[in-house]
Amino acid sequence: MSDVHDELDGSPILEEVLGDALDKLKVFHVKLATEGEPRGLIGPRDVGIIWERHILNSAAIVPFVREATSKRQFKTVADIGSGGGFPGIVAAACLPDHRFTLVEPMERRVEWLHECVDEMGLENVSIVRSRADAVIAAVRGSKGGRKGRGAEPVDLDGNPIHVTHPFAVVTCRAVAPMTKLSGWTLPLLDKGGRLVALKGRSAQDEIVKAAKEISENGGIHPRVVDAEVGPGLESTHVLMVDKR
Numbered sequence: 680m681s682d683v684h685d686e687l688d689g690s691p692i693l694e695e696v697l698g699d700a701l702d703k704l705k706v707f708h709v710k711l712a713t714e715g716e717p718r719g720l721i722g723p724r725d726v727g728i729i730w731e732r733h734i735l736n737s738a739a740i741v742p743f744v745r746e747a748t749s750k751r752q753f754k755t756v757a758d759i760g761s762g763g764g765f766p767g768i769v770a771a772a773c774l775p776d777h778r779f780t781l782v783e784p785m786e787r788r789v790e791w792l793h794e795c796v797d798e799m800g801l802e803n804v805s806i807v808r809s810r811a812d813a814v815i816a817a818v819r820g821s822k823g824g825r826k827g828r829g830a831e832p833v834d835l836d837g838n839p840i841h842v843t844h845p846f847a848v849v850t851c852r853a854v855a856p857m858t859k860l861s862g863w864t865l866p867l868l869d870k871g872g873r874l875v876a877l878k879g880r881s882a883q884d885e886i887v888k889a890a891k892e893i894s895e896n897g898g899i900h901p902r903v904v905d906a907e908v909g910p911g912l913e914s915t916h917v918l919m920v921d922k923r
C-alpha cells in the first residue's frame with residue numbers, strides 16, 4: 680500500500696478481474712501512485728483512480744488477446760507506444776504464457792518500463808526503445824532475410840532490434856488516430872493476427888475515416904466492441920482489426 684488513497688483499494692473487484700496477476704499489479708499500483716505523477720506518466724487528477732482508469736482499463740483487452748491467440752502456437756504480443764505501461768505491462772502480468780514486446784521511443788518512459796518489469800518480476804517482457812517504423816522494418820527483414828534489404832534496423836540507441844517474427848497480436852492505447860495507427864500496427868501482424876486497440880468514444884468514426892489505410896495495410900473486419908472493465912464500472916471501447 681502507498682500513502683495515496685485509491686477509490687478501489689481493497690475492493691473485491693480487483694481480485695475478481697485481475698486474479699493471479701493482482702499481487703504483481705499491486706506492486707505496479709504502488710509505484711504508479713508514488714512516482715507516476717512526478718515522472719509525468721499519469722496526470723495529477725488520475726492519482727486516486729489509478730486502478731480503474733489505468734490498470735483495470737488496460738486489463739479490459741485481456742480476454743480479446745486471449746481469444747486472438749487461443750489457436751496459435753506462438754502467443755506473441757507487441758504493445759506500441761507503451762508509455763507508463765498501458766496496456767502492455769498490465770496485460771503481460773495477466774497473461775504470463777504470452778510473450779510481450781513493449782515498443783516506446785521516449786528514454787525516460789523506457790527506463791520506467793524496465794524498472795516496472797524488474798520490480799514486478801515479469802519474465803515475459805522485452806522492451807525496445809524505438810518508434811513503430813523501425814520494428815516494422817525488423818519484421819519485414821525477418822520475413823525475407825536481410826539480403827538486399829539495406830542496413831539492419833536499430834533502436835534509438837543504435838542497437839539491433841531483435842524481432843524475428845511478425846506478432847500474433849498488436850495492442851495499444853492512446854497512441855494515434857486509426858489513419859496513422861493502421862500503418863504503425865497492421866504491418867507488424869502475422870497473417871490472421873489481430874490489432875486490439877483501446878479507444879475512446881470516437882472509435883467507430885475512426886474506422887470510417889481510416890477505411891483506406893486499414894485496407895492498404897492488410898486489415899480486414901474492423902469493428903468496435905464494448906469491453907467490460909469490472910462489475911459496476913463503466914465499460915470501455917476496443918477497436919479490433921484482423922490481418923488478411
Ligand SMILES: C[S@@+](CC[C@H](N)C(=O)[O-])C[C@H]1O[C@@H](n2cnc3c(N)ncnc32)[C@H](O)[C@@H]1O
Pocket residue numbers: 759760761762763764765766782783784785788809810811812851852853854863
Ligand atoms: C499518449 S501516450 C500513451 C501511453 C500509453 N499507451 C497510455 O495509454 O497511457 C502515447 C505514447 O506513444 C509513444 N509514441 C509516439 N509515437 C510513436 C511511434 N511512432 N511508435 C511508437 N510509440 C510512439 C509516445 O512516446 C507515448 O509514450
